[in-house]
Amino acid sequence: MDWDKLRIFHAVAEAGSFTHAGDVLNLSQSAVSRQISALEEALQVPLFHRHARGLILTEQGEAMNRTVREVFAKLAMTEALLTESKEKAAGRLKVTTTTGFGTAWLAPRLPRFLEQHPDISIALILEDSDLDLGMREADVAIRMHPPRQPDLVQRHLTTIQLPLCASEDYLARNGTPATIEDLDNHRIVLFGSYHPPAQDMNWLAMLGRVAGQAKRQPVLEVNSVTAMTDAIEAGLGIGALPHYMLTDRPKLQRVLTEVKAPSVEAFFVYPEELRTSKRVAVFRDFLLAEIAGRS
Structure with missing residues (x-):
């Protein structure tokens, strides 16, 4: 062979x-x-x-x-x-994260990172299911849960809230829900997939329901957080969105803010073998700085 x-x-x-x-x-x-x-x-x-x-x-x-x-x-x-520079961070870094986080939060920030580190190139893989870092399907990952694979290094990045949101136009036409029960009279938008990017992505469907009670039926299910956000912003209904999706979208309003929304813990994850990689270190530090200063 x-x-x-x-x-x-x-x-x-x-x-x-x-x-x-x-x-x-x-x-x-x-x-x-x-x-x-x-x-x-x-x-x-x-x-x-x-x-x-x-x-x-x-x-x-x-x-x-x-x-x-x-x-x-x-x-x-x-x-x-072997090709990792001993003097400075250089080379190709393959990064994977969820489609919504990668599109709305990470991709717009990559130009700043690449300006700071011109000898690094990024391959960004957006996938809501986990790629196998041990088999080098990616070098590093930003995940919405602690790593499940052994021999992976993890660093907590941030806590992502999942508030209920609707557009100004929708609320003007349909009224603003004052109680959880009011949601039964509103159109709702859910994430439609067997592999949602976060465990509690569809918490709105069962909010206020008791065990055995049917979930609220959505007017739209779509397997993209970005598409959910666009639909809700266009006035389709109410949905739970990661808080970073609300940035620069002034038409989106939070509703039922007194109801405690679930949160998602985001982690930066990479194989043990890359612990000493300069590319990984500078990318991790960049993410932490962005989250601290700009999220």
Whole structure:
């Protein structure tokens, strides 16, 4: 097994087809197929089930891919550490966080960070589910919960409130709820997904309800905090939003402020192997400074 064939195998396993793997590798579909066939012939085992809609790893292929993923992850980690400048922070930093936080809070602040550290480049991956930092799907993460993976370093960043909000126009047309019970006469907007970015994202649905009572039915469910915010700002209804989404949106008003809203703890997380990384350190310090001074 040579490295080129293993690299191609890994790309095919991740992409699920010869064509998509070829696009990633800048190879033709036929060249990728030949390399996989040669690898299977050398090993004398099938690595993929081939069917009309793509490829599925065989049991042997699954075992091979687990090992190859670990090897390439360790190589990527080693490369990052070897190329880390001893004098200053430099290189590429792959950052992941939730779509809403990344879009509304982090992305607008990145120009300041990159101006301060011109030798660093950022790859930003917005994903509401957790990427595997141990397998180097990202270098660092900003998560709305403590890390669940072992061997990860965590630093508490901030507490995010989830207040109830509505637009001025909506409240003018429909009135402002004075009690929790009044919410039953209002349209509500919820986060619609099996993987919400925060555990209590839809706390409005059960606010004031007792065990066994049905949740309030939304007029809109959408799996994007940004889209929720836009819809609520446009006058669609009432929803719970992270407090950072209210910045620079004067039409949004908090309602039922006497009701205690749940909060979300945000953490900066990275693998133990990157504890001494200058890129990670300066990015962490930048986040803490931004939260302290500008959030």
